[in-house]
Amino acid sequence: MSVISPPSATARLGGPAVVQERPMRYPDASSRGMMTRRGWWLVGLNFLIPGSAQVLAGNRRLGRFGIAATLLMWVLVVVALLFALLAPTAGLSIVTGAWLPDWLGLLRPLPLLIAQGLLIAYAVLWVVLTVDTLRLVRLVKTGGGARFAIALVAVGLMVVASGSAVYASNAVGTVRGTISTIFGASGPTVPPSDGYYNILLLGADSGEGRDSMRFDSISVVSVNAETGATTITGIPRDMPHFPFSEGPMQDQYPNGFEGHGDPSCGWGSGVNQLTNAVEQCREDRGTGLYPDAEAQGSTPAIEATKDAAAGILGIEIPYYVFVDMHGFASLVDALGGVDINVTERLPKGGGPSYPGEPVDDWATGWIEPGQQHMDGDTAQWYARSRYTTSDFDRMSRQRELQEAILAQFTPQVVLTRFQEVAAAGADIIQTDLPQSFIPTLVDLGLKAKEQPVQTLELTPAGGIDEFDPDYAYIADLIQTTLHPPTPTPSGE
Known part of the structure; x- marks a missing residue:
């Protein structure tokens, strides 16, 4: 009685011809050399495509899905690069949801959230495809x-591949979180005033020991809406008897700010x-003067300071940016430090405990003259130090540091x-x-990176009487600075 042997794997797959013509799908598993070469090919193809x-x-269905997902990701990357190179403002408008109307402001994070989700999904898909590829390789059949x-x-x-996608997803999430934390989700976009966007820039220290938020640095950044030319005007924090622009503080102090005589x-x-x-x-903490301040992401004190700066300079100031100097050092360190040419020796430390105390008794360190690459702590003391110099000198150093x-905010550093x-x-x-x-900003x-920043200090060095400023002259000076007269053909 004859015994019928089961058909060999080669026979079941269609014979030697099929194995030779389609070795990827129907390999000769008995050949370790072939299985090894096939394994390397499959791993390489899985990474490239x-x-x-x-x-x-x-599984061809899984493979087609993987290829389609890869093509989609590459298309999105190419489109993003084209927007970044050719139309960065339009691209930012899309990804930040700036194109949405104000009543849909809460949906502005959605484009970045979708991008983050797609990147995570693609990273997971790559892991699945890699594991499946190793299954297809049949490692036990390859060389030892x-x-x-x-x-x-x-x-x-x-x-490398999945980690890159996860990192990109994390970066997108960081952008989304940072935007949501710093910027208001909704709110009116105020058009430029006389061709300029004017933004109040405040610096203060909210660290321990402060009973209130007194602004250490006050300036106004005026950016030309067409060219990006930037002018920073420094306002001394002790500037007296200043006027307010139209609003509740002008109603309180129609003849200029008189301050308070109450020691408390x-x-x-x-x-x-x-x-x-x-x-x-x-008693109402200013809410009666500025009832909408908190809803607009501000405070009554900041809104009053806006009105003060607008009254002093004679321009409209719709926005503010507040920098907490208590954590300022972390930003400088994140940027890798800043380069400053120090012109005089400056002490670090909180100052003397009694009048006339020698500097060496309270100084915790010194910033020496010369060109320096400052870390965050040194830069913070460079902006703060004042006990051996005047407030006006400190204003100048703060502007220099700004x-x-x-200058350090280059694409290379930020990336x-x-x-x-x-x-x-x-x-x-x-x-x-x-x-x-954000896109406009x-x-x-x-544009501003391509031009020098013009600075204007309302100090005695700038021709301003520190005890009795001429506010009409200051307003004229600002207008002349922001809108210089057009030269005549004769050059006059």
């Missing part, structure tokens, strides 16, 4: 040493006393230190600029 290994040797090398390379490539509220009529006059010295930080910069910014910056203004920032 995810899904192609499945199309050639496994090759099986470990193939597995190691496949896992390494998966970590602080003395003096300088700008730095506005917080006391509006919040510390009123320009150095702006390589993105997470640190974003985290630091979210911790120390607050503003009432709406998210819809970035566009103006790119």
Whole structure:
């Protein structure tokens, strides 16, 4: 009685011809050399064109889905690069949801949320495809040493590819979180005033020991809406008897700010006393003067300071940016430090405990003259130090530091230190600029990078009497600075 042997694997697959013509799908498993070469090919194809290994040797439906997902991701990347190179403002408008109307402002994070979800999904898909590819390789049929090398390379490539997608997703999430933390989700976008966007820039220290938020640095950034040309005007924090623009504070002080004589509220009529006059010295904490301030992402004291700066300079100031100096060092460190040319020796430390105390008794360190690359702590003391110099000198150093930080905001620095910069910014910056203004802000920032920043200090060095400023002259000076007369053909 004859015994019928079962058909061989080669016969079941259609014979030797099929194995030779389609070795990826129907390999000769008895040949370790062939299985090893096939394994390397499948791993390489899975990395270069995810899904192609499945199309050639496994589940074609899964493979086609992987290839389609890969093509979609590449299309999105190319489109994003084209927008970044050719139309950055339009691209930012799309991804930040700035194109949405104000009544849909809460949906503005949706485009970035979708992008984050797609990247995570693609990372997971790559892991699935890699695991399936290793199954198709059939490592036990490959050469003894090759099986470990193939597995190691496949896992390494998966970590690189999936890890890149996860990192990109995390970066997108950081952008979304930073935007939501710093900028208001909705709010009106105010058109430029006389061709300029004017933004109040405030610096203050909210650290321990402060009983109120007194502004240490007050300036107005005026950006030309067409060219991006930027002028920073520094306002001394002790500037006296200043006027307000039209509003509740002008109604309170029609003849200029008189300050308070109540010791519990602080003395003096300088700008730095506005917080006391509006919040510390009123039972309602200023909500009666500025009832909408909190809803607009501001405070009554900040709104009063806006009206003060607008009254002093004679321009409209719809927005503010507040920088908490208590965490300022982290932003400088995130940018990799700043370069400053120090012109005089400056002490670090909180100052003398009694009048006339020698500097060496209280100084915790010194900032020496010369060109320096400052870390965050040194830069913070450079901006703060005042006990051996005047407030006006400190204003000048703060402006110098602002320009150095702006110069450090290059695409290379931001991209390589993105997470640190974003985290630091979210911790120390607050503003009432709406998210819809972000594309315009970035566009103006790119234009401004190509031009020198013009500075104007309302100090004695700038021709301003510190005890009795001429506010009509200051308003004229600002108008002349922002709108210089057009030269006549004769050059006059």
